Amino acid sequence: MAGTGKAHLRPAGEALLRVEDLVVEFRIGRTGLKVNAVSGISFDVLPGETLGIVGESGCGKSTTGRAVMQLPRATSGSVVFDGRELTTLDKEEMREVRTKVQMIFQDPISSLNPRRKVRDIVMEPLLIWKRGSKQEQGEAVDKVLEEVGIDPQRAAESLPHQFSGGQCQRISIARSLVLEPQLIICDEPVSALDVSVQAQVINLLEDLKKAHGLTLIFIAHDLAVVKNISDRVAVMYLGKICEIGPSEGLYGRPAHPYTKVLLDSIPIPDPDVETRKVAVEGEPPSPVNPPSGCRFNPRCPNASDRCRTEEPIMREIDPGHFVACHHPLFGGEAPVTVRSA
């Protein structure tokens, strides 16, 4: 996983968002140690596309989403949105970009101000940016509330705690939509919800995406949810991308041993499916001191000496399907490169 390389990037002009060599490090106090949260990843998202990012906790998927928003700024690397480099923008310019790139968070209740009326929460972005007249603002808010299935009348009278978790997530979505963004980054938007409500929110996101021509980045740890909503999926492990490809291809024929392990670990809601024995031992190592070579090598069933020393590079093994692995499950061994990690 080490996944360096950018073979999987599409022509720069086509992408709405293009992230290259993104590195995010956090210093730990004064210890001199640092957490390598994201270690040089590249990806792009085309207009109207949904990119899913999956991985276990600590793999850097949320940090990646936040780094696109420059919250906080990446340690190095480039983030180009709609032809504009975001990493060099000043605070004021970045504020303006954030009207076009919005974010939805995991815990819908704590991301809404508990002391404000729901309608005011959704209205606030319009007030800050002074969009339209008072009447137009009111109309826009009511329209978007209705779109997400919240009664505007009730929203005008009620505080967030008077709504359920699923409804609060709808309110967060309404708030992110009201400025008519181009890209929405969803960070585990359904993980805190019951399955029945989760389905409501996923269906809603799909409808809104169509209606507003949105582009989505959908970050989650639930592989089935990600498959359902995404056109393309990136699998992350310890701050690197291991595999990226169209969801059908990636799930149907995973090439990276880690992707296979993840898929095999999901409990299947069908008692007739033989429960498989655990495909991998142990847990992801600490991102403070990641393994050399391929970062998955200590847990990988196929690891060789080469994996311990040389970082694999992204290469295409099926149309649009890329993997960073020396010994993928199909597509043959990676050619020996002169350059080593």
Place this chain on the structure above:
Amino acid sequence: MNSSTPDRNEFEPLIETVNLKTHFRTPRGVARAVDGVSIQIRRGQSIGVVGESGSGKTVLSRSIMGLLPRNGVIREGSVRYGGEEIGNRTPKQMRSIWGREMAMIFQDPMTSLNPVMKVGRQVTESLRLHLGMSSSEAMAVAEKIFRDVRIPEPTRRLNQYPHELSGGMRQRVMIAIALACGPNMLFADEPTTALDVTVQAQILDLLAEQIRDRNMSMLLVTHNLGVVAGYTDEIAVMYGGKVVERAPTKTLFQNVKMPYTEALLQSIPRLNQPSHSRLAMIPGRPPDLVDPPAGCRFASRCAYVRELCRHEEPPLVQAETPDHTFACHFPVGSPEYHERRVELTRASGTTAGVS
């Protein structure tokens, strides 16, 4: 390791509740969290309790084990363990049962372990208290149990504090504590929800193996139907404080009767579905337990609802499949169900339908 094993009769349930009710006094009124649940668990059986948040699944397991707050609780009905009534016991009287006869594994291993006590001592505590072992005896047993739950380097780990361990390791320590005194009955309340999917599979396999090796019974509380499918013999589906369907795991998945269970199964995104397939959803939200609706509690969200459902509460009845009960006037497969299904398919056309 069991001193007072209550297995007088193989066929007598290990745990039996009869019309168990646990209600909480809240500022808004009395919340009927568990509202008349009768359930039996046999020796060696694993039963899964599934439902949405607020369905009463966690309160049910805590009520059986006697882990409820002292104030503001109204409880009724009976809980029998090995034929003996334990529902009215005080916490002091329950002490002889906790740890030794019944143990519980909680969702969040970080907050349920004592952060300022070495994990070894947290395991030996109950061995010394309940089984009267000496400190060195208990340590030896703890080390063996650590090995059983596959904690690497058990000797070193015994001397560590919870914060020095990863999430998966902490959950193994919790399991070790629960297993230490050789209980007959294990309650596991969302034991893997806080863990990553690769670690979840490891922990579930470990639990299944320990249950089998020690011939324990388990009540597994979870919202994840994937987890119950692979790891339980029977499933009880809870809704609004009641059990609405109960069946052997295979039967439930093949011959679901209650429209709520069916809707729950259909709302899970599955790996074998193509991307962007429309998910079936259950409209609305679970009932208010302070003021539950008359009739069937699922009525307002049910696609197959009829007038009768809103007035008359359906009783739990036997299905044609063995050991299968459900509470529904117009179950999946009934003529009324089919009639409504045809109407729904016609109305929705091809866009919003599920299957």
